[in-house]
Amino acid sequence: MTTKKIVLTFPENRVTKPIAYKLVKDFDLEFNILRAEITPDIEGKMLIEVKGSKDQIEKGIEYLIKEQISVQEAAKDMILDKDQCVHCGLCTSLCITKALSLDKQSYELIFEKDKCILCGLCLNACPVQAIKLKI
Ligand code: SF4
Numbered sequence: 001m002t003t004k005k006i007v008l009t010f011p012e013n014r015v016t017k018p019i020a021y022k023l024v025k026d027f028d029l030e031f032n033i034l035r036a037e038i039t040p041d042i043e044g045k046m047l048i049e050v051k052g053s054k055d056q057i058e059k060g061i062e063y064l065i066k067e068q069i070s071v072q073e074a075a076k077d078m079i080l081d082k083d084q085c086v087h088c089g090l091c092t093s094l095c096i097t098k099a100l101s102l103d104k105q106s107y108e109l110i111f112e113k114d115k116c117i118l119c120g121l122c123l124n125a126c127p128v129q130a131i132k133l134k135i
């Protein structure tokens with residue numbers, strides 16, 4: 001038995017697919033949604049934990065890819081270096097879960113860790129490398 005955390009990106013026409021049901025029933029995997037930002041008809045992201053044999057997890061991932069769902073291994077943590085951040089806001093436009101936002105009054109960057117799905121999209125947006133992912 002092994003456990004893997006992965007980030008799924010659903011194209012807008014796949015958001016309503018019953019993938020959790022398929023992973024449990026057809027691939028004998030335990031499936032736990034840790035965080036999700038899913039809205040019908042809009043690209044969505046989900047951080048999940050799957051548990052099962054290595055072989056079944058690989059087969060489950062193959063199934064997801066066949067269903068045009070993008071799969072990437074989740075990072076272990078995201079670290080924001082507040083001393084380095086210059087509050088330019090570039091990262092906020094890439095963060096689909098709104099874990100990163102600018103305070104409306106102070107224009108300072110706010111990071112809400114509980115909303116972060118560790119997808120890494122914000123990483124390359126930062127001109128001063130204030131964002132780091134722990135792999
Ligand atoms: S890794 Fe970055 S872009 Fe992805 S959810 Fe977390 S803060 Fe947002």
Ligand code: SF4
Pocket residue numbers: 084085086087088089090091092109125126127128129130131
């Ligand atoms: S892109 Fe970098 S410097 Fe700009 S707000 Fe985000 S973390 Fe701060």
